[in-house]
Amino acid sequence: MRFVDEFRDAEKARVLSARIAELCEPGRQYKFMEVCGGHTHTIYKHGLEDYLPETVSLVHGPGCPVCVIPMGRLDDAIAIAEEPEVIMTSFGDMMRVPGGRGSFFDSNAAGADIRMVYSPLDSLKIARQNPDKRVVFMAIGFETTAPSTAMTVLRAAAEGLSNFSIFCNHVTIIPAIKAILDSPDLRLDGFIGPGHVSTVIGCRPYEFIAREHGKPLVCAGFEPLDILQSVYMLMRQLREGRSEVENQYARVVPWNGNPKALRVIGETMELRPWFEWRGLGFISQSALQVREKYAAFDAERIFSVPGVRVADPKACQCGEVLKGVLKPWECKVFGTACTPETPIGTCMVSSEGACAAYYNFGRFTRERVKEATRA
Amino acid sequence: MADRADFAMVSVAGVKRVVNIGLLEDEELKAGDWILIHVGFALSKIDEEEAAHAIRMLEGMGQAYTDELIALAQSDLGVQP
Numbered sequence: 129m130r131f132v133d134e135f136r137d138a139e140k141a142r143v144l145s146a147r148i149a150e151l152c153e154p155g156r157q158y159k160f161m162e163v164c165g166g167h168t169h170t171i172y173k174h175g176l177e178d179y180l181p182e183t184v185s186l187v188h189g190p191g192c193p194v195c196v197i198p199m200g201r202l203d204d205a206i207a208i209a210e211e212p213e214v215i216m217t218s219f220g221d222m223m224r225v226p227g228g229r230g231s232f233f234d235s236n237a238a239g240a241d242i243r244m245v246y247s248p249l250d251s252l253k254i255a256r257q258n259p260d261k262r263v264v265f266m267a268i269g270f271e272t273t274a275p276s277t278a279m280t281v282l283r284a285a286a287e288g289l290s291n292f293s294i295f296c297n298h299v300t301i302i303p304a305i306k307a308i309l310d311s312p313d314l315r316l317d318g319f320i321g322p323g324h325v326s327t328v329i330g331c332r333p334y335e336f337i338a339r340e341h342g343k344p345l346v347c348a349g350f351e352p353l354d355i356l357q358s359v360y361m362l363m364r365q366l367r368e369g370r371s372e373v374e375n376q377y378a379r380v381v382p383w384n385g386n387p388k389a390l391r392v393i394g395e396t397m398e399l400r401p402w403f404e405w406r407g408l409g410f411i412s413q414s415a416l417q418v419r420e421k422y423a424a425f426d427a428e429r430i431f432s433v434p435g436v437r438v439a440d441p442k443a444c445q446c447g448e449v450l451k452g453v454l455k456p457w458e459c460k461v462f463g464t465a466c467t468p469e470t471p472i473g474t475c476m477v478s479s480e481g482a483c484a485a486y487y488n489f490g491r492f493t494r495e496r497v498k499e500a501t502r503a
Numbered sequence: 504m505a506d507r508a509d510f511a512m513v514s515v516a517g518v519k520r521v522v523n524i525g526l527l528e529d530e531e532l533k534a535g536d537w538i539l540i541h542v543g544f545a546l547s548k549i550d551e552e553e554a555a556h557a558i559r560m561l562e563g564m565g566q567a568y569t570d571e572l573i574a575l576a577q578s579d580l581g582v583q584p
Contacts (some may be wrong), residue, residue, distance in 0.1 A: 130537065131537060131549060131554055134554075134558050135557075137577060139559075139565065140561045140562070140564075140565055143561075143564050143568045144561070144564065147568070164506050246542065246543060247542045247543030247544070248542065248543075249523065249543050250543070272541055272546070273541065273542060274542065275526055275546070276523075276526075276541065276542045276543065276544045279523065279525055279526065279544065324539070324541065324546065324574040327546050327547040328546065353561060357557075357561065360524060376557075378550065378556075378557070379549055379550050379554035379557060380539050380549055380550070381547070381551040382547070386529075386546065386547060387529060388524060388525075388526050388527070388528055388529050388584070389526045389546070394524070410515060415546045421574075473527075
């Protein structure tokens with residue numbers, strides 16, 4: 129496929145690998161965080177760590193939309209789903225996430241009507257087809273997904289649909305990166321910046337990371353060569369003593385993002401004073417809620433939401449994994465009590481979760497296969 | 504699509520389906536363009552020139568590397584083995 133196959137060429141990967149190795153300063157360790165869960169998935173699917181020198185390590189960040197939803201919010205969603213005449217709709221990867229009282233799947237089996245959808249527009253269709261039901265869309269995701277939810281709310285308003293609402297759990301990436309930068313547990317040399325979030329917000333919002341924190345950031349695509357080239361670009365910045373925001377994914381990410389997408393988010397949603405993130409705790413102004421003007425489409429105003437707070441299971445170390453402090457295999461329950469079939473934590477559920485990526489692609493070995501030396 | 508200006512027919516890995524292009528109203532889209540799709544919405548128009556530029560850069564790196572290897576193989580640094 130175009131724009132995919134060209135960025136998966138093994139020969140070019142070996143060249144990049146050799147170039148990265150050349151940039152390593154003797155005795156120095158490099159640690160880069162890939163913020164986005166999609167990058168984590170690519171790194172393990174293609175075994176990209178095997179193409180990096182031993183001294184360059186990749187740390188997985190908090191950018192998996194499903195992983196950062198706290199258990200309490202899921203329990204709130206299930207409480208809404210159990211109200212009379214409600215059809216709850218959700219993306220598929222949210223269905224197996226365990227809450228304090230089980231998952232959407234469990235709740236569905238117990239009699240609630242919870243349906244998987246591909247797009248929020250599918251929820252709208254279900255609302256049109258079921259005028260006597262109240263259809264709620266479980267809205268999750270970063271700025272990548274928020275515009276789609278916003279467009280759906282605008283369409284519902286234009287059509288005058290009175291039986292459709294969203295349970296808004298959209299989060300924003302910058303406060304999460306700030307929380308990581310302020311965390312004393314982690315020393316990073318730079319960031320592999322989110323790709324698809326950046327199609328919406330552009331590259332400018334990251335400038336404070338380079339300017340104030342002195343860490344380079346490269347917005348990266350999702351194919352193997354994209355990630356390797358981004359690591360190369362980060363290494364070059366470090367070698368040349370620069371700290372800038374660069375855009376490796378210029379074929380998809382415009383420097384100024386997508387103004388229309390930002391407009392529709394701004395029209396329908398506003399920042400919450402605070403929001404709880406799994407693992408990262410409460411972060412101020414880090415999530416979106418529905419604006420008063422669109423209150424008729426806000427499930428939190430329509431239903432009585434319990435506002436449950438549930439502590440994560442003691443055995444689960446998703447929080448440390450999401451902050452990049454622990455590697456998935458360092459968690460005590462990884463691959464034993466916690467597997468994709470019976471997940472304890474969210475990182476084992478979503479395909480973008482670091483634990484699921486490790487588990488599904490069999491990256492159990494700590495030894496790097498020395499691809500770099502084969503070049 | 505003629506009857507719905509905010510929707511377009513796209514081919515995704517050979518499968519035809521409809522996507523919402525409302526988020527790209529600031530772009531001039533035409534038949535044959537490549538777009539990035541997320542949950543039924545087109546989020547970004549793929550810039551073919553930027554893609555070609557990235558490929559050229561990667562190929563350039565590969566060529567420089569190959570040239571270096573050839574040069575290394577051909578040189579004895581003036582020392583007879």
